Amino acid sequence: MRLQTMDSKVRMKIYLILLIVGSNEGNRELRLLGMLPKTGSGWVGGDSCQVAVRMALDDINNNKNILTDYNLTYDWYDSKCDPGTSVYQMFEIFHENPPYHMLLGGGCSITSEATSQVSYLWNITQFSYGSSSPILSDRKRFPRFFRIALPDQKLNPARIDLMRTFNWKKVATINQALEFFSVVIDDFVQRVQGTEITIISQEIFVNDPLTRVQNLKTHDARIIMTAMYEHKARDVLCAAYKVGLYGPKIVWVFVGWFSSFFWRINLENVGCTVQEMDLAAEGSFITGPVYQNPIEERGVANLTAKEFDALYHSHSTYLPAYKSNDFVAHQCYDNIWVSAIAFNCTIKRMAEIGHPKTLDMFEYADRDINDIIFECMGNTSMTGVSGQIVFTEGADPNRIVKMERIQGGTRELIGHYRQDKFPNGYFEWIEDSIKWKDGNIPRDSTLVTQREVKIPLTLYIPVCVLSAIGICLAISFFAFNIIYRQNRNVKLSSPNINNIILLGCVLCYSSVFVQTTEADSSVTCLTRKLLFSLGFTVTFGGLFSKTWRVYRIFTNKKLLKRTIKDYQLLAIVGGLVGVVLMVMILWAIIAPHTIIVNYLDKQVYLIGNDAEVHLFVRVCHSEYSSYFGWVLYIIQGALLSFGAFLAWETRHVKIQALNDSHQIGLCLYNVVILSAVGLTLSLLLADQEVMMYGITSGCLIIGTTLTQVVIFIPKIHAVYHKVDTNITTMSTGVAATSMNNDSRTHENEGVS
Known part of the structure; x- marks a missing residue:
């Protein structure tokens, strides 16, 4: 009985223990x-x-x-x-x-x-x-x-994708000199390394940000990431206003935990008015976390926000x-x-x-x-x-990021960045929420378009037509020389040398067809210089050589028989051409021409929406071009000086068919004047390649045409009007009387 009683007590205790344990569980x-x-x-x-x-x-x-x-x-x-x-x-x-x-x-x-x-x-x-x-x-x-x-550093993926959304590839940063903010900027820099985004400037300030903001402007910063406390953000915006770093071209990016109107409040010690701060802050982006779910969805607690x-x-x-x-x-x-x-x-x-x-x-x-x-x-x-x-x-979650923008003086929600969908975050924009000024998205820098300067067809074609007319004129004069080569007026003027002069004129005209501004080969560079140098040398070398013959004959005070044949004159021209060719060959060997791109910094054109067109031109360049150029100038200058001397010395020979001194004087006058004009304008218009081409080509065409006309028109006039060919001199005392067409005096023998 006791056993049963004890057993029942034990069972009761066990039950109570189990009950207590069960209750505690x-x-x-x-x-x-x-x-x-x-x-x-x-x-x-x-x-x-x-x-x-x-x-x-x-x-x-x-x-x-x-x-x-x-x-x-x-x-x-x-x-x-x-x-x-x-x-x-x-x-x-x-x-x-x-x-x-x-x-x-x-x-x-x-x-x-x-x-x-x-x-x-x-x-x-x-x-x-x-x-x-x-x-x-x-x-x-x-x-x-x-x-x-x-x-804050978890906002950086949203900021980077913001840049990619609007095709911004250049960015600057500015932060307050505290570890709290340095960590944010360091994280941003690390994330953009190895991407298409380039950091053009990193600025850090302790107290006054004015000089740092000025540096941002110097670097032409347009997209600027910030990390700082709210009161320092006001100082930065005020500094931006003072240096002019604001407007529709500038985009500041701030954090979202600032006060709703942070740029307008507590301005007592800032130094800018509310209106000035509005101008500086307008268009800024604000990235920050959302504190409540912006999506109407039921979560783990079966509640919407x-x-x-x-x-x-x-x-x-x-x-x-x-x-x-x-x-x-x-x-x-x-x-x-x-x-x-x-x-x-x-x-x-x-x-x-x-x-x-x-x-x-x-x-x-x-x-x-x-x-x-x-x-x-x-x-x-x-x-x-x-x-x-x-x-x-690590410790940080991926959350939805709220995107706001200061528009019209207020913060407006423009969308969200779904960073919670890591690693494939994306934007959910509110339609038509972003109001760009004039409908233009700001650029990360001035859009520079390079455009090559080319000779316009409206200039090139007329110049080429005039040059072609000049060549046709030279051919006409050449035909005249051939047809009337036995005419005494033509014969006395040395028609063979006249043909050489016409060849030089054709070479000068031909140089106009070569455009060095669009050169794609060094051969082009050498061709234009060679054509002009040879053309000038042949033209004036031929003209001055036959004048030299007149000088030698009619300044012969001892009345000795003197015969100067055409081949001797051709030898003189050939010698001059050889000297020029030697210079050109040495130039090509020692300092060969190359094609370089010359950017015309003074010729920049704005075409709207912060876009510029920078002009460039392909030009010929030689390391020692100035030295070789001056050698050619000296040779050509000496040739002109010698011709002037001969023209002066033979000015009293009155037979027009034989003496070209007056024509040479007129040609020299034209050449010197046109050369002076061309040289002066070329120095003043060094970057105006199109105008340079037009002026130099114009001077060349005018000078060459005048030379042809001045030399040959009098001869044509003499042939058709049968001008007397009596030869007289006044300064030397030498006199000769014209003979019939089949005879010649000892004075003019060999002049043919």
């Missing part, structure tokens, strides 16, 4: 510790966050599909946005209270930086809902840290005083849900590996359990009321 506690800044001099949005935390705890604990048989609890302390206070209170709570499974917070980056550098020593994972400091991405300094907020807003603002613990900071509510709500999903993953993983403990039995010495929590956190992906949350790179 249904209330296994998973403890969260939160840092909520409710007081202090910094951000005090802890109360706004706590309302969302309570909502999340209720929704999770009432959800049968997550953390089954577990109860999620939340303790908090006031971090005051102060790193010292946060670390001290964390130490105290960790030592006084039962173990916590995760540390949530802080809301301020400085408190997260301070606590996450030591919280991992308790084998605990820290998860922040509001810290966006780029420094927190450093896994070496913060090894067990995650966050739901988007750091709008439905959450309605529930949040109608919650029993919500007060109107929380309004200024309730933007953080969506992230605080999702902060709890992500933690719960990570815990749920940990529970399953521990069961799969047969871990001797359950998650509620976690202690700070259980590093292996925290390793599982940390791994599950990194693999978490969910859609919440703040948007899609995906961890792919």
Whole structure:
């Protein structure tokens, strides 16, 4: 009986124990510790966050599909946005209270930086809902840290794709000299390395950014990425106004956590008016995280962002005083849900590996359990009321980025960047939301189009026609020489030498057909110079050689018989041509011509939408062209001087058919005048290649034509009007009387 009684008592005790154990299994506690800044001099949005935390705890604990048989609890302390206070209170709570499974917070980056550098020593994972400091991405300094907020450097992929969207390939950066911002710019620079994007200038300032902004203008920066605090952004925009770095051509890119009208407020110490700041800020892009899901979709909590807003603002613990900071509510709500999903993953993983403990039995010495929590956190992906949350790179999630633009003095939403679709992020633009001035997208730099200067057909054809007419004229004179070669007027004028003169004229005319401005071969360069040099030498060499014969005969004071044949004159011309050819050959050997591109910096044309046309011309270049050119000038100048001397000395020989001194004087006058005009204009119009071609060709055609006309028209006139060919001189005392056509005096023998 006692045995039965004892047996019944034992069975009762066992039942009570099982009942107690079963009751405890249904209330296994998973403890969260939160840092909520409710007081202090910094951000005090802890109360706004706590309302969302309570909502999340209720929704999770009432959800049968997550953390089954577990109860999620939340303790908090006031971090005051102060790193010292946060670390001290964390130490105290960790030592006084039962173990916590995760540390949530802080809301301020400085408190997260301070606590996450030591919280991992308790084998605990820290998860922040509001810290966006780029420094927190450093896994070496913060090894067990995650966050739901988007750091500034995670905006860089959106900024880079923004540049690609509008075909901007040149960019400049400017940042405040703080590690917080240097990390952002360094990340941007690293991301664009090896891409089509070029960084043309990187500027850093400590206090006054004026000189750095001036450097941006000097580098012709158009697209400018910034990283700085809000008050420094105002200084930068004011400096931009002062140096003129603003307008529809300039695009500033700022972060999205500035005040809604940051460029208009607190201007007392800035030095610019509101109107000036409006001008400087107009057209700027603003990239920032979204705090609530812009897509109307139901997430893990079966709520849309709008439905959450309605529930949040109608919650029993919500007060109107929380309004200024309730933007953080969506992230605080999702902060709890992500933690719960990570815990749920940990529970399953521990069961799969047969871990001797359950998650509620976690202690700070259980590093292996925290390793599982940390791994599950990194693999978490969910859609919440703040948007899609995906961890792919360390502590930072991939979130939707909000794109805004300052237009008409206000910030306007223009679209979103779906970075949550990593690695294939894309833009979702709001149609017709971007209002470009005059409908033109700004360029990353002045669009420079290179255009080759060519001789226009409207100039080239007339010049060639005139040259062809000149050649035809020379051929006509040549025909005249052949037909009337036995006529005494023609015969006395040395028709063979006249033909040589006509050959030189044809060579000069032919040089006009060669366009050196569009040269594609060194042969072209040499051809034009050779044609002109030989043509000039042959023309005036022939003219002066026969004048030299007249000079030799009619200045013969001793009346000696003197015969000068045509071949002797041809030898003189040939000698002159040989000298010129020698110079040209040496020129081609020592300093051969090459084709270079000469950019005409003074000839720049604006064609609208920040586009310019820069002209260039292909020209002939030789290293020692000036030296060889002067050698030719000296030879030709000596030839002209000698001809002038001969013309002066034979000016008293009165037979027109024989003496060309007057014509030579007129030719010299024309050549000197035209050469002076051509040389002067060529120096003044060194970059005006088309005009240069027109002027030099015009001078050449006029000079060559006048030479032909002056030399041959009098002879044609003498033939058709049978001018007397009596030979008389006045200065030498030598006289001769004309004989009949079949006889000649000893004075003019050999003149044929």
